[in-house]
Amino acid sequence: xxxxxxxxxxxxxxxxxxxxxxxxxxxxxxxxxxxxxxxxxxxxxxxxxxxxxxxxxxxxxxxxxxxxxxxxxxxxxxxxxxxxxxxxxxxxxxxxxxxxxxxxxxxxxxxxxxxxxxxxxxxxxxxxxxxxxxxxxxxxxxxxxxxxxxxxxxxxxxxxxxxxxxxxxxxxxxxxxxxxxxxxxxxxxxxxxxxxxxxxxxxxxxxxxxxxxxxxxxxxxxxxxxxxxxxxxxxxxxxxxxxxxxxxxxxxxxxxxxxxxxxxxxxxxxxxxxxxxxxxxxxxxxxxxxxxxxxxxxxxxxxxxxxxxxxxxxxxxxxxxxxxxxxxxxxxxxxxxx
Amino acid sequence: xxxxxxxxxxxxxxxxxxxxxxxxxxxxxxxxxxxxxxxxxxxxxxxxxxxxxxxxxxxxxxxxxxxxxxxxxxxxxxxxxxxxxxxxxxxxxxxxxxxxxxxxxxxxxxxxxxxxxxxxxxxxxxxxxxxxxxxxxxxxxxxxxxxxxxxxxxxxxxxxxxxxxxxxxxxxxxxxxxxxxxxxxxxxxxxxxxxxxxxxxxxxxxxxxxxxxxxxxxxxxxxxxxxxxxxxxxxxxxxxxxxxxxxxxxxxxxxxxxxxxxxxxxxxxxxxxxxxxxxxxxxxxxxxxxxxxxxxxxxxxxxxxxxxxxxxxxxxxxxxxxxxxxxxxxxxxxxxxxxxxxxxxxxxxxxxxxxxxxxxxxxxxxxxxxxxxxxxxxxxxxxxxxxxxx
Amino acid sequence: xxxxxxxxxxxxxxxxxxxxxxxxxxxxxxxxxxxxxxxxxxxxxxxxxxxxxxxxxxxxxxxxxxxxxxxxxxxxxxxxxxxxxxxxxxxxxxxxxxxxxxxxxxxxxxxxxxxxxxxxxxxxxxxxxxxxxxxxxxxxxxxxxxxxxxxxxxxxxxxxxxxxxxxxxxxxxxxxxxxxxxxxxxxxxxxxxxxxxxxxxxxxxxxxxxxxxxxxxxxxxxxxxxxxxxxxxxxxxxxxxxxxxxxxxxxxxxxxxxxxxxxxx
Numbered sequence: 002x003x004x005x006x007x008x009x010x011x012x013x014x015x016x017x018x019x020x021x022x023x024x025x026x027x028x029x030x031x032x033x034x035x036x037x038x039x040x041x042x043x044x045x046x047x048x049x050x051x052x053x054x055x056x057x058x059x060x061x062x063x064x065x066x067x068x069x070x071x072x073x074x075x076x077x078x079x080x081x082x083x084x085x086x087x088x089x090x091x092x093x094x095x096x097x098x099x100x101x102x103x104x105x106x107x108x109x110x111x112x113x114x115x116x117x118x119x120x121x122x123x124x125x126x127x128x129x130x131x132x133x134x135x136x137x138x139x140x141x142x143x144x145x146x147x148x149x150x151x152x153x154x155x156x157x158x159x160x161x162x163x164x165x166x167x168x169x170x171x172x173x174x175x176x177x178x179x180x181x182x183x184x185x186x187x188x189x190x191x192x193x194x195x196x197x198x199x200x201x202x203x204x205x206x207x208x209x210x211x212x213x214x215x216x217x218x219x220x221x222x223x224x225x226x227x228x229x230x231x232x233x234x235x236x237x238x239x240x241x242x243x244x245x246x247x248x249x250x251x252x253x254x255x256x257x258x259x260x261x262x263x264x265x266x267x268x269x270x271x272x273x274x275x276x277x278x279x280x281x282x283x284x285x286x287x288x289x290x291x292x293x294x295x296x297x298x299x300x301x302x303x304x305x306x307x308x309x310x311x312x313x314x315x316x317x318x319x320x321x322x323x324x325x326x327x328x329x330x331x332x333x334x335x336x337x338x339x
Numbered sequence: 340x341x342x343x344x345x346x347x348x349x350x351x352x353x354x355x356x357x358x359x360x361x362x363x364x365x366x367x368x369x370x371x372x373x374x375x376x377x378x379x380x381x382x383x384x385x386x387x388x389x390x391x392x393x394x395x396x397x398x399x400x401x402x403x404x405x406x407x408x409x410x411x412x413x414x415x416x417x418x419x420x421x422x423x424x425x426x427x428x429x430x431x432x433x434x435x436x437x438x439x440x441x442x443x444x445x446x447x448x449x450x451x452x453x454x455x456x457x458x459x460x461x462x463x464x465x466x467x468x469x470x471x472x473x474x475x476x477x478x479x480x481x482x483x484x485x486x487x488x489x490x491x492x493x494x495x496x497x498x499x500x501x502x503x504x505x506x507x508x509x510x511x512x513x514x515x516x517x518x519x520x521x522x523x524x525x526x527x528x529x530x531x532x533x534x535x536x537x538x539x540x541x542x543x544x545x546x547x548x549x550x551x552x553x554x555x556x557x558x559x560x561x562x563x564x565x566x567x568x569x570x571x572x573x574x575x576x577x578x579x580x581x582x583x584x585x586x587x588x589x590x591x592x593x594x595x596x597x598x599x600x601x602x603x604x605x606x607x608x609x610x611x612x613x614x615x616x617x618x619x620x621x622x623x624x625x626x627x628x629x630x631x632x633x634x635x636x637x638x639x640x641x642x643x644x645x646x647x648x649x650x651x652x653x654x655x656x657x658x659x660x661x662x663x664x665x666x667x668x669x670x671x672x673x674x675x676x677x678x679x680x681x682x683x684x685x686x687x688x689x690x691x692x693x694x695x696x697x698x699x700x701x702x703x704x705x706x707x708x709x710x711x712x713x714x715x716x717x718x719x720x721x722x723x724x725x726x727x728x729x
Numbered sequence: 730x731x732x733x734x735x736x737x738x739x740x741x742x743x744x745x746x747x748x749x750x751x752x753x754x755x756x757x758x759x760x761x762x763x764x765x766x767x768x769x770x771x772x773x774x775x776x777x778x779x780x781x782x783x784x785x786x787x788x789x790x791x792x793x794x795x796x797x798x799x800x801x802x803x804x805x806x807x808x809x810x811x812x813x814x815x816x817x818x819x820x821x822x823x824x825x826x827x828x829x830x831x832x833x834x835x836x837x838x839x840x841x842x843x844x845x846x847x848x849x850x851x852x853x854x855x856x857x858x859x860x861x862x863x864x865x866x867x868x869x870x871x872x873x874x875x876x877x878x879x880x881x882x883x884x885x886x887x888x889x890x891x892x893x894x895x896x897x898x899x900x901x902x903x904x905x906x907x908x909x910x911x912x913x914x915x916x917x918x919x920x921x922x923x924x925x926x927x928x929x930x931x932x933x934x935x936x937x938x939x940x941x942x943x944x945x946x947x948x949x950x951x952x953x954x955x956x957x958x959x960x961x962x963x964x965x966x967x968x969x970x971x972x973x974x975x976x977x978x979x980x981x982x983x984x985x986x987x988x989x990x991x992x993x994x
Contacts, residue, residue: 018894081872081873082872106875106893106894107893109860110873110875110876112860113823113858113861113862114866114867116864122954122955123823123824123955125858126857133958144857145855145857146742146857147742147743147855148963149746149754149962149963150961151960151963152959153959153960153961154958155956155958156955157956197902197903198872198901199901201888201901202899203896203898204896205897206895215894254912261912262892262895267854267857268852287742293963298969299984299988305971305973314969315971315984316970316971317973317980318971318972319973319976319980320977322977324980324984325981328984331982
C-alpha cells in the first residue's frame with residue numbers, strides 16, 4: 002500500500018548513449034530544480050550504465066543535489082529488462098515522489114514498463130510541468146489529439162508520479178563544474194537470462210547530414226510544397242549554408258521523400274531551435290506541436306491562408322523555388338564576408 | 340483550415356445514398372485511384388501506351404469483376420454501389436473506367452442469356468485478371484446493327500466465325516470476346532446470334548489499334564475472325580436471339596456508361612473549383628467573381644442532374660420496371676453534360692485550360708466519345724422518341 | 730504463428746478542428762479510422778504470416794462502433810476479430826486499458842492457442858501516449874521491443890529493426906514478445922472488393938467483463954492512477970511580419986534585411 006507521505010524527492014533519469022549523457026536528461030534538471038524547491042525536496046539524478054561515473058559529475062554540474070549511480074556490464078547497452086529492473090529496485094528502496102524521464106525512444110520504452118510494474122501513473126510527452134496549487138501534486142501538461150488539445154494530468158493517489166518529457170522543451174541551466182555533491186553507488190545486478198532483448202547491430206544515419214534535430218540551433222524544414230523528393234536538395238543546400246539540421250513535415254515523410262528520422266511533429270520529433278525555417282509546410286496542428294516552441298519561426302509558403310503564418314515571426318507568401326535560391330545566395334555572401 | 344473543411348465535405352457527397360458498408364467500398368476505390376493511378380494518367384494519355392501495370396493493380400483489388408456474381412467468384416457488387424465506383428474511377432480517368440467497364444459490357448450478354456456453365460466459363464477467364472470485349476460494331480455496321488456481315492456457320496458440333504469487328508474496346512487485350520454474328524442473313528436483325536469466343540481460339544487476329552482523341556488509357560482495336568471454330572456450347576441463348584441480347588445489354592449498360600461521363604464532369608468541376616480559388620485576377624481569386632460562381636453553379640446543376648438520372652435508371656432496374664427510356668436519357672444527358680462541363684472548365688482555366696500541362700483539356704477529349712459510343716446520342720434520342728410515341 | 734494485433738479506432742485527428750467560439754474540439758463529422766500505427770502493425774503481421782504461416786487475430790477495446798475498424802482489419806488480412814467492451818471500462822487510462830486488454834488476451838488464449846507475437850502501433854493518434862503496448866508486455870510478463878520498422882521471425886527468434894532517435898538498431902528477442910510498430914517502409918496493402926464485402930458480413934463477437942477473469946477495481950476510472958484535471962486548446966502565437974505580393978527574389982531580400990535589423994543574422 003502506497004502511503005504518499007513516505008515518498009520524497011524528485012528524480013531525473015539521465016539517459017546515456019554512446020558513453021555520453023543525452024541532453025534531455027540534463028535539460029530536465031532545470032524544471033526538476035524548480036519543482037523540487039517548491040516542494041522542499043532534493044533533486045536527485047539517476048545514472049545507469051557501464052563506466053559512467055563522469056556522467057554523474059556532469060549531472061551535478063547541471064543542478065543535481067545528489068546522484069544515484071548504478072553501473073554494470075549488463076547496462077552498457079540499454080535494455081528494457083535491465084533498466085526497468087534497476088529503476089524498480091531503486092524506487093522501491095528510496096521512494097521518490099516524482100520521476101522525470103526524457104521522452105526519447107528508450108525513455109518511452111522503459112517508462113511505461115516501470116510505471117505498470119509499480120502500478121503508478123505515467124504521463125507521456127509532457128510539454129509543461131508545474132505543481133498543482135490545490136493538491137500539491139505535479140500537474141503534467143501534454144498535447145493530445147495530434148496536438149489539437151492540451152490536457153493537464155494529475156496522479157493524485159499513487160507514487161511516484163512519473164512523466165516523460167520531450168527533448169528541447171526545457172533548456173539546460175548554465176553548468177557549474179565546480180559544484181560538488183554526493184554520488185551514491187547502488188549495486189543492482191540483472192542476470193543475463195532476465196535480459197530478453199539483445200542489440201545485434203547499430204546503424205547510424207550515413208547521409209552525413211546533422212540529424213540531431215532535438216539539439217539543433219537552426220533547422221530548415223521541408224514539406225509537401227517541395228513537390229518531389231529531389232527538391233529536398235534545396236533544403237539541404239540552405240541547411241548547409243546555415244549550418245542547420247534538416248527537418249521535414251509528416252507529408253514529406255509519408256510521400257517517401259525523406260526519412261522518418263527527420264520528421265518534426267506530434268508523431269515525430271519535438272524541436273526547440275533558435276530559428277526554424279519552414280519551407281512549403283502548411284502548418285498542420287500536428288506539425289506545430291513539434292516546433293511551436295522555436296524561438297523564431299520563419300515560413301515560406303505560396304498559400305497566404307496556410308496556418309503556419311499564424312505562428313511565424315516572419316513569413317513570405319511566395320514561391321519557395323524562387324525565394325530559396327536567392328536566400329541561399331545571399332547567406333553564402335554574408336558567410337563569405339565574415 | 341477552410342480548405343480542409345471543404346475537402347472533407349467534398350468526400351461525403353450525397354449523390355448516391357449508400358450505407359456505411361457500400362460507402363467503405365467506394366472510399367476504398369477512391370483511395371486506390373488517387374494514390375495508385377492518378378499520378379500516372381497524364382503520362383499514358385500523352386504516349387498512348389497501354390497502362391498494363393496499372394490495370395494489373397486494379398485487378399488485384401477486384402475492380403475488373405465487380406459485376407460478376409459472387410457465386411462465380413466476382414464481387415457481386417450491387418448496381419448502385421457499382422455506379423458510384425465507376426464514377427470514382429471515371430473522375431481519375433475515363434479511359435481506365437471504360438477499360439474496366441467494357442469487361443462488364445461483355446459479361447452482360449452472358450448473364451442475360453448464358454447457362455450456368457457459360458457464366459462459369461466466362462468468369463473463370465476474367466477473374467484471375469483479364470479483360471473481356473463486346474464485339475458488335477463493324478466498319479459498315481455501327482448504329483445499324485442489321486448490316487452486320489460477320490457470319491457464324493454451323494458445322495457439326497461447331498460454329499465457324501468469319502468477319503471483322505472494329506472500334507472494339509479491349510479488342511487488343513481481351514482474353515474472351517462476346518461476338519455478334521449472323522447465322523441467317525435473310526432474317527436481318529432476327530438472324531443475329533451471340534457467341535462466347537475465347538482469345539485462345541485459332542484464327543483470331545487483332546488488327547489496327549485506334550489512335551484516339553481521348554480515353555487513351557483504354558485499348559480500342561479491330562478484331563478479325565478467320566475461320567474461327569468454337570463449340571456449339573459457346574452459343575448464347577438460341578440462334579436469332581442476338582439482337583435482343585445486344586439491345587438488352589446496351590440498355591443495361593447505359594447508366595454505367597453515363598456514370599463514367601458524370602465522373603468526367605465532376606472532375607472538371609473539381610479542377611475548376613481548385614483553380615478558381617488559387618488564381619488571382621484583379622486583386623482577388625476568380626472564385627469571388629459571380630461570373631465564375633454562376634458558371635460553377637450551372638456545371639454543378641447539370642452534373643448532378645445527369646447523376647440523378649443514372650441513379651433513377653438504376654432504381655428502375657432494381658425495381659424490375661421498364662427502364663429503356665430512363666437509361667437512354669441518363670446516357671445521353673451525361674454525355675452531353677460531360678462535353679459541356681469540360682468546355683466550361685477549359686474556359687475557367689483560361690489559357691492554362693488550353694495547355695496540355697493542365698488536366699482539363701484532356702477531360703474534353705475524353706468526354707466527346709460519350710456522345711458517340713454505346714449508342715450514339717442520336718440513337719438515344721431515337722429510343723426516347725420511340726418510347727414517347729408508342 | 731499465432732499473432733495478435735491490438736487495434737484502436739480513433740478520430741482522424743488531421744481532420745479535427747477547434748470551434749473558434751467555445752474553444753473546444755469539434756468531433757462531429759470527423760471520420761473514424763483505424764489508428765494508422767495499428768494499421769502498420771497489422772501490415773507487418775500480414776507479412777510475417779505470408780512467410781511463416783499462421784493466424785492473425787485483431788483485438789480492440791472500445792464501443793460497438795469500433796467494429797467498423799475491426800472489419801477494416803479483416804478486409805486487409807486479419808483472420809479473426811474480437812471486440813472487448815463494457816460500461817465498467819469507461820474512463821480507463823493507459824494502466825487500466827492495458828490491464829483490460831491483457832486479461833482479454835489471457836481469456837482468448839484459454840480458449841485457443843497462446844499468441845506468439847502481440848503487435849501494437851507505437852501510439853494512438855488521439856491519446857498519443859504510446860504506453861499501452863509496453864504495459865501489456867508488463868502485464869503478460871513478455872519481452873518487449875518498441876519502435877519497430879520491420880520484423881522477421883525464424884523459429885523462436887524474432888529480429889526487429891528498431892528506430893532509436895537518430896539511429897537504427899537490430900534487436901533480437903524470442904517468442905513470445907510484444908512489439909510496438911512505427912511507420913514501416915512497406916506499401917500499405919489494399920483490401921479487395923471481395924475481401925471488403927466478406928469482412929463487412931462477418932459477425933464480430935463482443936467480450937464483456939463477464940467473459941474475463943478481471944478485477945474491476947483495476948478497470949475504468951477506479952483503476953486509473955492518472956486523472957485529467959483539465960483540457961484546453963493550445964493558444965497560438967500572435968502572427969508576425971508577413972511579406973507578400975512581391976517577386977521571389979524581392980521577398981527573399983526583404984526577409985534578409987528584416988532579419989539583419991533584428992540582429993538575427
